[in-house]
Amino acid sequence: MKNRLLSLVAAIFSLASVLTAKDQRPNILFVFSDDHAPHAIGAYNGWLKSVNPTPEIDRLARGGMLFEKSFCSNSICGPSRAVIMTGKHSHKNGFMNNGNSFNWNQQTFPKLLQKSGYQTAIYGKSHLKGRPQGFDDWAVLPGQGMYYNPDIIFPDGRRKVDGHCTDVVTDLAVDWLKKSRNKSKPFMLMVQHKAPHRCWMPALRHLKLYNDKPLPEPETLFDNYQDNAPPARHQEMEIDRHMDPNYDLFVDLTADFDGTPIQQRQDRSARNNMKRMTPAQMKAWRAHYGPRDEAFHKANLKGKALVRWKFQRYAKNYLRCVKGVDESLGRLRATLKELDLDDNTVVIYSSDQGFYIGDHGWYDKRWMYEESLKMPFIVNWPGVTKPGSRDTHLIQNLDYAETFLDIAGAKIPADMQGHSLVPLLKGQSPKDWRTSIYYHYYEYPSFHMVPRHYGIRTERYKLMHFYRFGNEWEMYDLKTDPDELQNLYGKKGTAKLAADLKKQLRALQKHYEDDSDISEQPMEWQNKVRPKTAGQ
């Protein structure tokens, strides 16, 4: 009897110790930026590597695993984020273009992590509209947010916070880590930067970066879309024809905002962002750009020389914004170390899609071409990811939710459409891994005029179909033509390849149950396409 009593007491004690024991599951720090193309990250070895744009992100890659073939499923902000939240393609989560509002009542990975015992928080750009659900704490930018002294929406209301947006968002996250964390629970913290989104306004401390010499240019800066189907000649995202020195590059924004008339074409992006500055910030900004603008006017550049000048100012400001994001990652990791959390925290760096940094003569994203299809994805999971490893499986933003749940040991719901990347993070190579990815972009007509299209990308080939804009196909061999300059569709000897890819594409649409309306009614578009002979 005495023995039975003793073992009962022991059992009660061990149960109590299990219940009060610290949950040892890993924390997740997900640092996510806006429009940061992999080729603007040193570790991705793109053409901007020589200027060493991202020492902290590179350090993360050296300590963990970098995914070389990481793609989005719809290259635009809100939709990419909705895919990440749900692990479902746009047609399933309902957020197909930026004009939509995210249905927060649906299943998301933060809600599931919360249920499984994680403390969750999100700071920065959400771009999903509405009050975030599934977070113990949050503070988000309204819409696109502002670069200087941004308004922030907190659970108890909206207020202006002083500072550069990247620093403000980092401060919120660092504060939460230091003061609001529930130490008995693992956490999942999302830090989502506005930078380096248009209108590319760096922090004052970064204005002088890259001033000493010109950046290298992309090889396709003067692409004239000779071999593309008509959509590529219809877009409105060329540095040459569409990037406005005033609107995008702050030329002539040295005028006084109070009283002095501002040129009409100066729109909300640059102007509204600049109006947020304090007089001291404005003074420093003008001191930097004023003399450079004067020199620009004196030079009276035309043609290719003007494109080159615009590219330099644009790409430098873009990389200066990237520098802020890179420093933020450094600060966040230093905070983890300071709090002794670094050994048990999985740190991930990613961005909502890729971007054109003058590639094909463009800025912006949206297309299924490589530069905007690719997303950075770097994971440092202490004790799991092999330092300096590079994975080459085809992965997508569709896989993130499943991966985060798997890291937490939580169940992955059957209706999520991606795959957990945990086996890849462990260095495994699952035999049945996907051999192609599916893409579908819907936002047309809209900013930058990229027609709707969907497509498939395999290890080697890409096939895309543009619809509601005639009925146009493009096909590329990425092995022989990585810059996608020779459209093989309809060319001699390629019919069998096209038919095979088309078959795989239809199978993917069936698999993902994409029943969105892809009818091909042509629009009145012929007149809006530059002739093939146009260009330089």
Ligand code: SGN
């Ligand atoms: C804004 C930008 C566009 C950009 C969209 C979508 N113009 O409209 O250049 O394509 O956002 O970007 S701006 O003048 O307001 O900067 S997204 O990343 O949010 O999808």
Ligand code: CA
């Ligand atoms: Ca974006």
